[in-house]
Amino acid sequence: MSEVVQNTTGDAGTAAEATAAPRGTTAISEEVVEKIAGTAAREVPGVADLGGDVARFFNSVLDRVGLDEVGDAGRGVSVEVKGTAAVINVVIVIEAGQVVGEVTEAVRVKVIEAVEKYGLQVTEVNVKVDDIELPAAPAAGA
Numbered sequence: 001m002s003e004v005v006q007n008t009t010g011d012a013g014t015a016a017e018a019t020a021a022p023r024g025t026t027a028i029s030e031e032v033v034e035k036i037a038g039t040a041a042r043e044v045p046g047v048a049d050l051g052g053d054v055a056r057f058f059n060s061v062l063d064r065v066g067l068d069e070v071g072d073a074g075r076g077v078s079v080e081v082k083g084t085a086a087v088i089n090v091v092i093v094i095e096a097g098q099v100v101g102e103v104t105e106a107v108r109v110k111v112i113e114a115v116e117k118y119g120l121q122v123t124e125v126n127v128k129v130d131d132i133e134l135p136a137a138p139a140a141g142a
Helices: 015-019 032-040 054-064 100-116
Strands: 005-008 025-028 047-050 077-082 086-095 121-131
Touching: 025 086, 032 047, 032 077, 032 086, 032 100, 047 121, 086 100, 100 121
Parallel strands: 086 121
Antiparallel strands: 005 025, 047 086, 077 086
């Protein structure tokens, strides 16, 4: 697992420079960046869920056996970190009736803002729309 390493002097630098900082280092794992990005993406109006079909299927199985929170935080998000730069991939399910371009751009902006607050530089946010959530059909006899 890769992690982002920063020095505590306030200078952004490479991982090697940060490790040599006289006052210590700070490391942020890719898993943490995935959670930050996933939380930000979920907050965007028009995003119904995160993750592809397989990830959502396994999550529903975990929910049924009482492991509701396992895998939810970073599901649908993958991150590659090099030094202090991050490339983020987000897979979303969009709500029916939403404009894909508007929702994906809002996800991109929200994820970049959230991750960069932690001192990382986001070089790319790639958003894949994997599915659409259709309105629930009315129950028979209702």
